[in-house]
Amino acid sequence: MPTVHITRKVHFNAAHRLHNPEKSDEWNGDTFGKCNSPNWHGHNYNLEVTIAGEPDPDTGYVMDLGKLKDLLWETIIEPCDHSNLNLDVPFLKGIIPSAENLVVAFWKQLEPRIEGARLECIRLYETERNFVDYRGE
Amino acid sequence: MPTVHITRKVHFNAAHRLHNPEKSDEWNGDTFGKCNSPNWHGHNYNLEVTIAGEPDPDTGYVMDLGKLKDLLWETIIEPCDHSNLNLDVPFLKGIIPSAENLVVAFWKQLEPRIEGARLECIRLYETERNFVDYRGE
Amino acid sequence: MPTVHITRKVHFNAAHRLHNPEKSDEWNGDTFGKCNSPNWHGHNYNLEVTIAGEPDPDTGYVMDLGKLKDLLWETIIEPCDHSNLNLDVPFLKGIIPSAENLVVAFWKQLEPRIEGARLECIRLYETERNFVDYRGE
Amino acid sequence: MPTVHITRKVHFNAAHRLHNPEKSDEWNGDTFGKCNSPNWHGHNYNLEVTIAGEPDPDTGYVMDLGKLKDLLWETIIEPCDHSNLNLDVPFLKGIIPSAENLVVAFWKQLEPRIEGARLECIRLYETERNFVDYRGE
């Protein structure tokens, strides 16, 4: 049976700030520049989630995209959309919300809940010009 | 001489919150929903600025796009990028930062500084699915 | 008070066929080519709806985008999405479903239901390379 | 010699319906929802085909993109464009036309005809928000 990868794109809007509370304000300003701006800034985040598996002969589906969409809503979009990623999201507590750290945290939320197929990649666009990928490695 | 419209796209990232301080929290929650979220959310804003004029016979330019880019930087991008639109931008003080109000405020900053041509339209994308246009009317 | 235009993008998927039942098969084949293919073809239609009005001083909104989205759902998306535009949509009966005719038909559905603002333009993308605009003229 | 991957994007428009004729109408409705709509729906499909190989020292080409475009036209675009994927395409007979099944079927058509290089991946966008990849595995 062939293995096919399916990808679903979703999006959310959020505020954040790059700041390491264990370091001085001077270090934070030098390291993060404008991204350390004290009153937050924000992004339209676009997320692409890729699942690998064999198409079910009865349906032709690797996974029902409606179910995947629901799962993404519960695990990522509902907690993060229109939120402050530093303050409001329980599973991001204590994490500097860089795109790199976000995508690893999203993987930990989502991976245990994928059944009958394998989470392959999560791609997060912070802007149209910057994105990160995590493959569970 | 022909009149040509030229458009330059720029972008900035910012946090904001829709909140009318003259109304109750209940009214704000009912009216703005998730956009009233207390700890802010944010967007990658895309801005398209359109200038109308006659191409200069010596250059073929309605306006030097480098000069337009500098002007957009000074009047809009520098004050708004990586900022909180409710707290950090002097020319937005007292304004509910809806896309509609932002685009009118940007017009007031930019229009007096365009010389030798006419500001025709400012379009602001709050997300890929929502945008507003203001034409000075 | 300034007049601002707000635009909301939505989408639907549908099958259709260009065919004039009052003409011969030969005329239809010569006129519409592949678009007359007997077993239908289809598109991912993207729709941009533009509303003009003055921002409400209490909200900064020309119109609540959530209400506009609901209205677009009721009048256009729910009847057309995953449908056959020649067979399934009551308000398209007897209309050759060219992009031009669709956009005029959508206007007639939507325009009477916009309150407190003015429907300004409906743009329909049939593909990424072809779109039509109707302004009620 | 370095191995480079080259990708060409093409597109086609088609109608389809997700329906398993060996199952009851009730099963089909429950499983496929709107995608089981009896009178078909359709999509603007975008296809990205990736070929791997070493650039020819005389041309700098892994493969002449004009030849790849012609091959894609013959094997995929000509049979599928403006067609009904359930009824009109000989090589899709008996296949439920999910994106997953389509991309595997396209691979079988295309792979034997690539000479002097290796078919690496076929990506099919069913909508802007959903796509599938097949790598021959």
Added chain:
Amino acid sequence: MPTVHITRKVHFNAAHRLHNPEKSDEWNGDTFGKCNSPNWHGHNYNLEVTIAGEPDPDTGYVMDLGKLKDLLWETIIEPCDHSNLNLDVPFLKGIIPSAENLVVAFWKQLEPRIEGARLECIRLYETERNFVDYRGE
């Protein structure tokens, strides 16, 4: 009868250089900067052509898009694609190939050949961030 606007997107690739031969090299360098680079540079130009008219009751078409595509090919794409806009295109001789001047020159080629409808606008994207519009005014 309603008036609908239809738009077709096409593209071409070309080299050009901004240089006014009646001025000194110093003036050209100061005025055009990198765009005056002596050995040319180039762009993927995207062109959007908008036609206004009433849909024909027999076809639902303002204008057959296939005929419009052919007309665009003959008047603009064939002469400009893979060309040097300063040296190779007869109808651009003596014109500084700024986006503003190009779009006016394209209008003069195309407008007299549109029959049964009205050329409304030509939009030319020089890059994804810069475009110009001409409306025959």
Added chain:
Amino acid sequence: MPTVHITRKVHFNAAHRLHNPEKSDEWNGDTFGKCNSPNWHGHNYNLEVTIAGEPDPDTGYVMDLGKLKDLLWETIIEPCDHSNLNLDVPFLKGIIPSAENLVVAFWKQLEPRIEGARLECIRLYETERNFVDYRGE
């Protein structure tokens, strides 16, 4: 520690011509067609550079994107932007500037200068429809 891939998009505009000086004009015309046009043509090139590494616990960064942007500017954008790729770029001397050859040449410039992380992939879009990837293999 997890390995995350980060990607930064940049762009440049350039003229080029596909021509092998060791072959006859007839061979070049037959092989490269319009891409052999003697007075050059050009493109808006889009470049996506992917770096793999472990996020630094202090910053959440695999690599500071500002530093990556500066490095891309020095090694690729500054020499190539608004240039003629056949004539003006020292590190492309003697290379037929196909997208395949360009991406391998860019790798050689960039790879030795990445510190503390690994260059994973360079993707070059010659047009919106054609792109190439090189992974150092």
